[in-house]
Amino acid sequence: GVEAEGGRVGGGGHAAAFSFYPGKNLGALGDGGAVTTNDPELAESVRRLRNYGAQVKYQHERVGANSRLDELQAAFLDVKLPHLDRWNARRAEIAEQYSHALASLGLTLPWVAPEAEPVWHLYVVRHPERDRVRAALTSAGIETSVHYPRNPGDQVAYAHLPIDRTRLPVAGSLPHELLSLPMSPVMTDDQVTLVIRALQAVLR
Numbered sequence: 001g002v003e004a005e006g007g008r009v010g011g012g013g014h015a016a017a018f019s020f021y022p023g024k025n026l027g028a029l030g031d032g033g034a035v036t037t038n039d040p041e042l043a044e045s046v047r048r049l050r051n052y053g054a055q056v057k058y059q060h061e062r063v064g065a066n067s068r069l070d071e072l073q074a075a076f077l078d079v080k081l082p083h084l085d086r087w088n089a090r091r092a093e094i095a096e097q098y099s100h101a102l103a104s105l106g107l108t109l110p111w112v113a114p115e116a117e118p119v120w121h122l123y124v125v126r127h128p129e130r131d132r133v134r135a136a137l138t139s140a141g142i143e144t145s146v147h148y149p150r151n152p153g154d155q156v157a158y159a160h161l162p163i164d165r166t167r168l169p170v171a172g173s174l175p176h177e178l179l180s181l182p183m184s185p186v187m188t189d190d191q192v193t194l195v196i197r198a199l200q201a202v203l204r
């Protein structure tokens, strides 16, 4: 649904990948994803990769994975897809309310690129005392998240990589400052106001 540089993402490049993880703007009821491309050869290649590297059953031309989109998930997505633009518009409305009301509270608000029309999967703010802000919201009954509490380079899985952390001061501070505010197309105006009031109360 994102508009950027005059078109929707997914159609501009050689290929694009989408996640239908349940929490996404277009979420299945289980895991799922899709790749879009205008290149028939690449499309064929992706079809094979998701199916054990086989185009014809039991003939494996390359090593692949079991990553087919389950038919039931596809059916759920088919039902939800016509509502996506409306849901994204509601997310944009909520983001607008947040951006307007939270402008001068010492939070770093999301930056929107010129000519981009984001669809607000998350609404992520930054604050040097994130944990204090988060605790106040929790006390007010408002759930928040942190995306993400640890940088990829600080994961055990990448411990073998020679990463010079002194050269990544911004990335280093982000896990301690990021806070994802409630964002969902089913939020009511009253709920948005509740979040805003709670943030005003803790930051003013």
Ligand SMILES: *Cc1c(COP(=O)(O)O)cnc(C)c1O
Residues within 6 Å of the ligand: 019, 020, 021, 024, 032, 033
């Ligand atoms: C959703 C999401 C992922 C994970 O997507 P999968 O469908 O689980 O592969 C990774 N990174 C970001 C930023 C995401 O929003």
